[in-house]
Amino acid sequence: MSFASEVAAALERFPRVRLADFPTPLHPLPRLSKALGRPIYMKRDDLAGPALGGNKTRKLEYLMAEAQERGARKIVTYGGLQSNHARLTAAAANRFGLETHLFYFEPRPARLTGNLLLNQILGAKMHFVPLGAEGKGGMTLAMTNRLVRLLALLRVGPHYFIPVGGHCWRGCLGYVRAALEIEEQARGLGVEQGWVIAAAGSGGTLAGLMVGLRGVGSRLRALGVDIGKLWKGFPASIARVANEMSRHLALNRHFHASDVPLIEARYAGRAYGVPSDAGNEAMRMMARLEGIVLDPIYTGKALAGMFDLAGRGELGRDEPLIFVHTGGAPALWAEIKTKDAAARSADADA
Numbered sequence: 001m002s003f004a005s006e007v008a009a010a011l012e013r014f015p016r017v018r019l020a021d022f023p024t025p026l027h028p029l030p031r032l033s034k035a036l037g038r039p040i041y042m043k044r045d046d047l048a049g050p051a052l053g054g055n056k057t058r059k060l061e062y063l064m065a066e067a068q069e070r071g072a073r074k075i076v077t078y079g080g081l082q083s084n085h086a087r088l089t090a091a092a093a094n095r096f097g098l099e100t101h102l103f104y105f106e107p108r109p110a111r112l113t114g115n116l117l118l119n120q121i122l123g124a125k126m127h128f129v130p131l132g133a134e135g136k137g138g139m140t141l142a143m144t145n146r147l148v149r150l151l152a153l154l155r156v157g158p159h160y161f162i163p164v165g166g167h168c169w170r171g172c173l174g175y176v177r178a179a180l181e182i183e184e185q186a187r188g189l190g191v192e193q194g195w196v197i198a199a200a201g202s203g204g205t206l207a208g209l210m211v212g213l214r215g216v217g218s219r220l221r222a223l224g225v226d227i228g229k230l231w232k233g234f235p236a237s238i239a240r241v242a243n244e245m246s247r248h249l250a251l252n253r254h255f256h257a258s259d260v261p262l263i264e265a266r267y268a269g270r271a272y273g274v275p276s277d278a279g280n281e282a283m284r285m286m287a288r289l290e291g292i293v294l295d296p297i298y299t300g301k302a303l304a305g306m307f308d309l310a311g312r313g314e315l316g317r318d319e320p321l322i323f324v325h326t327g328g329a330p331a332l333w334a335e336i337k338t339k340d341a342a343a344r345s346a347d348a349d350a
């Protein structure tokens with residue numbers, strides 16, 4: 001049995017519901033490749049899933065399956081105001097007739113825009129609790145999850161809890177599956193080595209890609225671009241989830257925090273949720289050369305990171321680059337943080 005079929009067989013042991021048609025396309029970006037002087041491809045996970053799709057669809061396939069098995073009636077999760085994960089959770093839960101409760105640790109905005117508007121259309125119950133518990137770099141991801149879980153138990157009663165970004169070993173199995181898809185599609189395109197680059201918010205997409213690509217012995221290397229400086233001990237939390245996945249899949253691989261291919265903070269701009277000039281410029285370049293729209297919070301910043309790293313020679317010279325489009329377009333229609341709020345976050349960072 002090949003490594004790929006071993007990993008695929010291991011994945012089959014975990015229940016999964018279907019929320020999208022997979023595989024998503026992986027295609028060349030000819031005009032961008034010409035501009036950068038090396039082959040560039042895009043994995044189109046922005047096209048996957050309900051309610052405008054995105055990367056969380058893959059995680060939710062596993063998480064919703066577990067919620068169903070447990071007989072849950074209510075789903076709880078949380079995120080930043082423009083969380084795509086929250087919107088996709090609400091959409092996925094609707095498919096199974098489950099009630100969704102979304103927690104936000106900021107005041108309720110005067111107007112609901114972008115993902116918040118979609119949540120409202122989807123009928124999700126939104127709880128705005130301005131405690132400041134959502135990641136601002138001062139708490140670990142695990143601490144934040146524990147706090148929200150407790151709060152949700154008091155407010156909502158029994159529920160199935162999904163950590164921010166679907167960041168847990170079961171959810172991240174979705175990106176192990178994605179890695180198998182990418183490996184197979186890349187081979188079909190004659191790409192045997194290179195980089196697979198994705199935005200890292202909670203880090204689960206990166207964790208799944210790392211485990212999947214290593215598990216199949218791929219010569220493609222995963223790389224995450226931190227878009228928010230959100231979490232204390234970020235690489236360690238990614239390594240922890242990667243190790244839990246490896247254990248559950250019986251892959252016998254161990255990851256240390258220092259093995260996690262994450263570019264921390266460098267391309268995050270002022271703060272999570274605040275677009276950066278470089279990110280906006282990268283978005284424009286993609287739109288104008290390829291007619292593909294990214295988002296200002298995740299994929300724009302990640303692409304800016306990829307451009308900069310490639311320009312500095314940190315991604316080899318001619319190796320192909322596969323950019324994972326993880327979605328997020330609803331934030332384009334969002335009223336994002338005001339300048340004052342951005343300045344406050346910048347002060348807090350200093």
Ligand SMILES: Cc1ncc(COP(=O)(O)O)c(C=O)c1O
Nearest residue numbers: 084165201202203205298326328
């Ligand atoms: C559009 C988009 N891209 C990337 C990410 C990052 O994914 P992850 O949380 O798995 O790191 C998210 C979610 O946080 C997202 O919504």
